[in-house]
Amino acid sequence: MRPLRRAVLLALLLGVSGCGDPVLWDRWRAERAFWHAQREVERILVRPQVAKPADFARAEAGFRGIVEAFPASRWARATPGSTAADVATIAGRAAIALGRLEEVQSRVPEALADYERAERDWAAFPDLEMEAAVRRAAALSSSGGAAGLAAWEHVARAFPPADPVSGAPGREHVQAVRQVTDGLEGRGRIAERDSLLTAEESIGEAWLTAHPGDAAGPAWLDVMTESRARRGDQAGALASSRRALAAEFHVSGAERERRVLDLGERCLSFDRPDSALAYAHWGVSEFGGVGRLRALDLEARAFRAAGKRDSALEVYDQILNENQRRQDIAVEARYQRAVLLEEAGRWPLARAEYSALCAAAPTQPRALQAWERVVRHHRNAGEEDLARMETEHALTALDQVIGMQNDESERRRTREARVAVLFAAGRTREGIRDLQDVWASGGVTPESAALGEAAARQAETSLHDPALARSLWQILARSSPDRELQARAIAAVARLAS
Amino acid sequence: MRILEQFTLAWQALWHTLVRAWNPRLWLWTIPLLAVQLPLVLLLWYAAHPLVSWFMAPLLDRLAGPASLHYPRLFALMPGIFDRADAVIGALVGSIAFGAATPAFAAAFRGEAVSARAALARAFARAPQLVLVLLPFNLLLLGIDLFGRALGPMVAGRKIAVALPLLVTGSALAMQAAFFYAVALVMLEGYGARAALRALPSTWRPGFSAAWIVSAVTLFLLALARLPGVTPALLVERGVPELSGWLTVWHVATGLVNGFVLTGAATLLYLVAVAPERRAA
Numbered sequence: 001m002r003p004l005r006r007a008v009l010l011a012l013l014l015g016v017s018g019c020g021d022p023v024l025w026d027r028w029r030a031e032r033a034f035w036h037a038q039r040e041v042e043r044i045l046v047r048p049q050v051a052k053p054a055d056f057a058r059a060e061a062g063f064r065g066i067v068e069a070f071p072a073s074r075w076a077r078a079t080p081g082s083t084a085a086d087v088a089t090i091a092g093r094a095a096i097a098l099g100r101l102e103e104v105q106s107r108v109p110e111a112l113a114d115y116e117r118a119e120r121d122w123a124a125f126p127d128l129e130m131e132a133a134v135r136r137a138a139a140l141s142s143s144g145g146a147a148g149l150a151a152w153e154h155v156a157r158a159f160p161p162a163d164p165v166s167g168a169p170g171r172e173h174v175q176a177v178r179q180v181t182d183g184l185e186g187r188g189r190i191a192e193r194d195s196l197l198t199a200e201e202s203i204g205e206a207w208l209t210a211h212p213g214d215a216a217g218p219a220w221l222d223v224m225t226e227s228r229a230r231r232g233d234q235a236g237a238l239a240s241s242r243r244a245l246a247a248e249f250h251v252s253g254a255e256r257e258r259r260v261l262d263l264g265e266r267c268l269s270f271d272r273p274d275s276a277l278a279y280a281h282w283g284v285s286e287f288g289g290v291g292r293l294r295a296l297d298l299e300a301r302a303f304r305a306a307g308k309r310d311s312a313l314e315v316y317d318q319i320l321n322e323n324q325r326r327q328d329i330a331v332e333a334r335y336q337r338a339v340l341l342e343e344a345g346r347w348p349l350a351r352a353e354y355s356a357l358c359a360a361a362p363t364q365p366r367a368l369q370a371w372e373r374v375v376r377h378h379r380n381a382g383e384e385d386l387a388r389m390e391t392e393h394a395l396t397a398l399d400q401v402i403g404m405q406n407d408e409s410e411r412r413r414t415r416e417a418r419v420a421v422l423f424a425a426g427r428t429r430e431g432i433r434d435l436q437d438v439w440a441s442g443g444v445t446p447e448s449a450a451l452g453e454a455a456a457r458q459a460e461t462s463l464h465d466p467a468l469a470r471s472l473w474q475i476l477a478r479s480s481p482d483r484e485l486q487a488r489a490i491a492a493v494a495r496l497a498s
Numbered sequence: 499m500r501i502l503e504q505f506t507l508a509w510q511a512l513w514h515t516l517v518r519a520w521n522p523r524l525w526l527w528t529i530p531l532l533a534v535q536l537p538l539v540l541l542l543w544y545a546a547h548p549l550v551s552w553f554m555a556p557l558l559d560r561l562a563g564p565a566s567l568h569y570p571r572l573f574a575l576m577p578g579i580f581d582r583a584d585a586v587i588g589a590l591v592g593s594i595a596f597g598a599a600t601p602a603f604a605a606a607f608r609g610e611a612v613s614a615r616a617a618l619a620r621a622f623a624r625a626p627q628l629v630l631v632l633l634p635f636n637l638l639l640l641g642i643d644l645f646g647r648a649l650g651p652m653v654a655g656r657k658i659a660v661a662l663p664l665l666v667t668g669s670a671l672a673m674q675a676a677f678f679y680a681v682a683l684v685m686l687e688g689y690g691a692r693a694a695l696r697a698l699p700s701t702w703r704p705g706f707s708a709a710w711i712v713s714a715v716t717l718f719l720l721a722l723a724r725l726p727g728v729t730p731a732l733l734v735e736r737g738v739p740e741l742s743g744w745l746t747v748w749h750v751a752t753g754l755v756n757g758f759v760l761t762g763a764a765t766l767l768y769l770v771a772v773a774p775e776r777r778a779a
Contacts, residue, residue: 020551024567028546031569039737 023083030070030090037062041097048104060101066094072121085125092118092128096135103139111139130159130172141179142483149183152176161203168216169204169223181230197227218244218259225266234270241266257283257291264298273306293319293329300336309344313337327361335366342377350377362401363410368417371398376424391425412438416448423451428458432468436475444479452476453485456492470496501707507771508711508763515762518606524762526614527599527621528754534591535750538583542576543743570739574730577746584753589636590629593681596761597621597628600685603765620685627684630691635677642669671713676702678709681761682768697776704775705767712763716756723752 040059044051070091078084099114115136122128133155141148155176163170177200184193204224208217221244228237245259264279280302283295296319303312316337323329338353354370361367371394378387398418405411415438422431432455438448452472459469473496476489518524545554546567558566562579565571598614598621605612621628646666653659679701683694730742 020548020553021555022548024546024551024555025548028567028569035570035739 021083023087026070027083027087027090030066030087030094033062033066033069034090034094037066037094037097041101044104056101056105060098063094063097063101066091067098076122076124080125088122088125089128092122092125093131095121096128096132099132099135099139103135108139108142112136115139126159130155133158134172134175137176137179141183149180149187152179152183156180161200162207162216166216167207167211167214168219174223194231197231200224201227218247221247229266229269234272238263238266238270238275254291257287257294260287261291261294261298264295264302268298268302268305271305273302276302277306293323296322304340309340313340316340328364331357331361331364331366334360335370338370339373342373347377358397362397363405363414365413368398368414369420371417372420372424375421379424379426387425391421391427394421408442412442412445413447416445416451419448419451423454423458428455428463431455432459432472439475439479444475444481446481449476449480449482449485452480453488456489460496466496504705504707504771505711507767508708508715511708511763511766511770512712512715512759514607514766515603515759518603518762519758521606521612523612523614524599524602524606525758526618527595527602527761528757530591530598530618531587531595531754531757532750534587535584536747538587539576539580539743539746539750542572542579542746545572570734570742573739573742574734576742577730577749580746580749584750585636585640589632592757593628593632594621594625596632596681596757597624597685599758599761600681600765603762604682604686604769607766607769624684627689627691627694628681631680631684631694632677634695635673635680638673639670642666642673667717671710671717674713675706675709678713678764679705679768679772682765682772686765686768686773700776700779701768701772705772708767708771709764712760712767716759716763719759720752720756723755724749 037059040055040062044055044059070087072088072091072095075084075088075091078088095114095118099111099118102108102111102114115132119129119132119136122132133151137148137151137155140151153176156173159173159176160170161173162168177196181193181196184190184196201224204220204227207220211217221240224240225237225244228234228240241263245256245263248255248259260279261283264276264283267273267275267279276298280295280299283291284299287295296315300312300315300319303309303315316333319333320330320337323333334353334357338350338357341347341350341353351374354374357364357370358367375387375390375394378384378390395418398414398421401414402411402418405414415434419431419435419438422428422434431451435448435451435455439452444452453476456469456472456476459465459472463469470493473489473492477486477493480486480489541550541554542558544550545558555567558572558579561582562575566575566579598618601617601620602612602614605617643666646662649662650659653662677698680694680698683689683697683701684691687694687697689697725745725748728745730745733739733741733745
């Protein structure tokens, strides 16, 4: 037989016998199915409110198909780093994705069961186990109760504080500790919270001692800074923050800018405006672009916190001059100038700034807030006639913006601003009617939920209308995107029912 | 021959080739090419399947890296990998296919009966001469491509960077025009590869400009037909990676149409412009 024929025959034999790696094909099939199911999820997440049950069913079928085709009973035994381990990872991620889909559809018990199963089935793959545990803890804590706290405690205990590869603080561990300390704080168990935070700081210190000069050091110092700040140890937090800056001092560019300005922000949050100013000056003199803008903003706020309003005004002038073509930045600077002038009692100038802002950028959120501030200023000053005039002026202007606006989200924001103006003007019932219309047409947003809470309180106190207050609290208890506000609303509904 | 005449001739050649596009016998030469190109697309599409992965996986790993065996990455890379393989297919099978097309076109233009099967058989019989006569052209094209790729990063940001694609395309077109009648010399005149290459300069005076115009027009049309802007990355990102596989099939189809037009036009130009002048000389 000629060699060419022999080679062709051999190739045919090899092909027909399928002597290629079957796991490679399994991985391909798993990746393909996961990718398409994930695309379905992405499509759903673009606008979850308009997603149909069939959309969820398709995505669910995709993930379930993977879980069934590549069961943990077979694939969880795969050797790490092998092609089979890739298949296992995809199957594990599909199992977790099933839980996420249940969660999006508000089927929390089913989601919890999925996460639990994934955590158990894929325990041989630490990343999958950790992801499932974190998802489960997050789902439990979003539904309230002590189970969430316990689940986060489990994550914090079960998963290593340091990433085994990079040595940096483990993301899931840090997140879990944060959740646990939040939970303890919410329950008033401050001593326990501080004890846990101190223990975490000790882990960080021990790691830093064991790994001097390691690239992951600044990340550990960040965790320690956060922890100390939460305990109220300002000096300790600033010390670790400065150590992180010193460790990355040689680093150029955005990372160094971030460190300097974050330290300045930290000083400002600790009511140390003079220290904040020092870092802000550093940034203004040394950084360009976004870093310089951030530094100028910090400088203005630090001057303001130090009671140096004129200096703050000058800085905002500088921001305006340097960013004339950037409308969002100019609007913010102008708004802050107006607020400063108002605080300084220079109302005519503040009024002029607010007016300029509303004329120049009528659809910007700060311009919408400006209308409310003007009305509220006159009401607070007892100038009822001026307040009435400004209210009419604001309502006319906002109605014009609403009439001309084609973008649904901007229209909605303007309608919410209109409600805020009505509340500021004391026309609470009218405002509540408008707010209920806004909610009826497009659900409850975080901004309108805050307005709703204020309205419900007013309905109880100044309007003496418990039925109206209850109806508002009920909507917030059902639909508020803000979990804490939702909890307050549930409590208020229970209180008004008793 | 004056430039204007060559320009007119080029358009006439394109037109007379296109009107013969409905003659199925003139497409028979595509069979050997399709017989290699379509299985290659299938092999790439199903590279991970155990039937073929025993040789496709290591091959793709070497050609495009280990990521090429993942979904949907393979589809993002597929047209690029195919184009690289197609350069070799074109140099080997493509040369023979164009050799088969040339006598078929010649018969059609002379108004004789087209015996495409006989032309195919003749081309296979003359396969080594056909491959060899186009080998310098294929190597020069590869050289121009590599030169352009190497020079690109060096001149990035400079004014010459704008002119570089034009320079590369212009050189490739000039090269194609220089070798435009090589297959005709082998198949219609019966020259061997060496004799055909020696005879090539005699085709330039009567036919270079027309060849350059035909090449430029077909290149322009091919670039348009290959859906500029529709990139594999875009298709993957939009959620239908398999469309990138179909884009590769589309590239195959447009390549064949381009080959049809080029070979037809080259044959006609050879018959009416180059051969008479060579004979007269």
